[in-house]
Amino acid sequence: MTMRGRKMNKKRGRRYKSIRMKLLEIFVLVVAVVLIVNIYVYFRLNKTIREIDSVYSSNIQLNELSETLLNLEDMLGQYLNTKSSDSLESYYLYEQEYRDMLEGLNEGTVNNPIRLAEKNIFNISMTYLDKTTDAVTAKRGRNVTRYNELYQEAEQLYDFLQTSIHSNNTTVFLKNSQKYSLLRTSLNYVVMISVVLLGAVAAVAAFWTIVMTRSITKPLVELADAANEIARGNMEVTFPIVETGDEISTVAKACNKMLDSIREYIRTTKENYERENRLIENELVMKNDLKEAQLKYLQAQINPHFLFNSLNAGAQLAMMEGAEQTCTFIQNMADFFRYNVRMMDKDTTLKEELELADNYVYILNVRFSGEIHYNKQIDERLLDVSMPSMILQPVIENSVNHGIRGMEGDGEISLFVYSDGDYIYIKVTDNGTGIEPEKAEKIMNGESAHSQQERDSAGIGLDNVINRLRRYYNTQDVFYIGPGRQGGTETVISIPRERGGNMDG
Known part of the structure; x- marks a missing residue:
């Protein structure tokens, strides 16, 4: 094989792609595009939903801070009035919880009014906690005058803190409501864009699938039409050769070769037809001779029943002559042959x-x-x-x-x-x-x-x-x-x- 022939074969090998591979490529590409779009839509929606979920988290944090402060103030009042160990224990628990929650507030200097309000709440809260701690210490030291003064100061700070927390919570809520409205609008846009994008991808995938499958099925339809013409007896039809680079073109070429072989066979058959007609008379004579030979063969066969009857007659004759052993032997022979034929x-x-x-x-x-x-x-x-x-x-x-x-x-x-x-x-x-x-x-x-x-x-x-x-x-x-x-x-x-x-x- 020459170098040019090898190059042509390699080129054909690169161009050849089976129908199965084409359909697989269509399926994989469509699935991949749809999957990518779905993943993009999924992450966009999740991101927006997470942002919506976190909108009012600051309000929840301020509400929890106010509730903990209320519990802390109640336990302090109960302890100062009753000196109950349970009240003292609950006070310490709420105090620690309140301190932990204060760590989430802003402590630095910023230009944001909300953050600045958080800093004031933090500083006043630390002063309030110092007053409550001193009041508890004075109560345990039985310094009535001292813990009453400290408790009154703590109550004033408590009222101011609750007012500040409520005011800041209201400001944050108004700001978060605006953000929530924007996020809801953004979510609606994301949903609408996702639906449009998915519809567009589905339409493009369907159109591309139709185009690709039509490129596969159209040559098959042409081959089927040619096959129907041949089935009607038109042997002059040729299968259309469409260079699709897959099994269809191979089948079309093979069918054309098959048609050439059929046409050659028909021509040879016609040439032999007259010769076969001349042999028909000789064949009929041979069949007559064969039937005659078969008839003679059937006439020459021995009927097994005649054999059995003859052996039985021989056994009866031996019995009449007193030859019992001979009779028994013949009877056993008859039974043996009868069993062989019958069973x-x-x-x-x-x-x-x-x-x-x-x-x-x-x-x-x-x-x-x-x-x-x-x-x-x-x-x-x-x-x-x-x-x-x-x-x-x-x-x-x-x-x-x-x-x-x-x-x-x-x-x-x-x-x-x-x-x-x-x-x-x-x-x-x-x-x-x-x-x-x-x-x-x-x-x-x-x-x-x-x-x-x-x-x-x-x-x-x-x-x-x-x-x-x-x-x-x-x-x-x-x-x-x-x-x-x-x-x-x-x-x-x-x-x-x-x-x-x-x-x-």
Whole structure:
């Protein structure tokens, strides 16, 4: 790739911006603008409200000062008249409170009349407190003449202080009322400006959002119109290419390429149409030949019912001739084949599966001259349990073919059916050559451990049995195979109890 080509690709990469990113930018920008405006309005309103709240704080302070002074004067009078310790204690408390409140008044020299009045109140208050302290001291020293004089002077100062505080409070209140009116007017202006500002921001954001979304949706509408024309059968339409820098232009270009491919396909189809017409006659001839072959195949099939009826007739003939063993063998063969055909795709019961296993072992013993010893321990209460068909016979045949067959001495197969409450277990053991752990693991993993030629007489392998059990009970832990505790092979089928019908007997 040349240097110029790389630069063009980089430029295109910088210009490309997905629809998702565009919509995200619109959303973030609108939210950011609205948030900033709201924050500005919030702080402006809070500032104005705080100023309004603090307008009359000076009046409240003067009122509290006057009330404390009143309480102080009352406690002083009570103590001087009664010499009560409670009155003295209350006096000291109010005195300390009054001194603390005086610290908030102006003490310096200023040109402000209100501040100057506060300075006078402060100075007179300090003189008043000195007089009251001396009066209390004289009272405690039992100097009647002295504390009476001091108390009269304190009362005069008290009256002057109350008058000064009230006068100053009135002056401050008038000034604060003017300030309050100005702040209320300012608050109204702030609210009105905030509403106008929010409305303007909302209008601008809505207009900008409409413009931006229209720039996105307009090419989509044009693409939809072109698609509708194509849907009506007009294949000469081309999708408009709008360089929006997002997925829309990519889709339009891809659709135009698709249209070119469709047109080429239509042309090729037309060219092949005549050739296909010439082959229609040959195809019809081939279909007729196929139907004829299928008919011959159906005519050559053997009806299973004919086979069952023939085996039953053979069993009756053997019985009439006194060949009881032959009759029993043929009857077991008929029952075995009938079960295979009838129950392969249907549910059965544990009782029917056990009967099929009995028939199968009987047939094997006839074949191998009774070399297989078959033992059973069955919990009779579990015979009506529902289960898939053709499960036990492949397991027993696996024990025979891969365990007992070819071994020296008699083979032994044991079948156990028992339950522990949650599960019903069907265990088959043999005394054969056993099974390798690796092969057992493959079988339980669903891998075919035997070749197609090694499958059982019904064409069913253990992998088929395992898969059907897992699908039927909707669980993986339904089948185990491995070496037996005393040699041979042990196979255990675990049936969840809730799928069995009446299992309590």
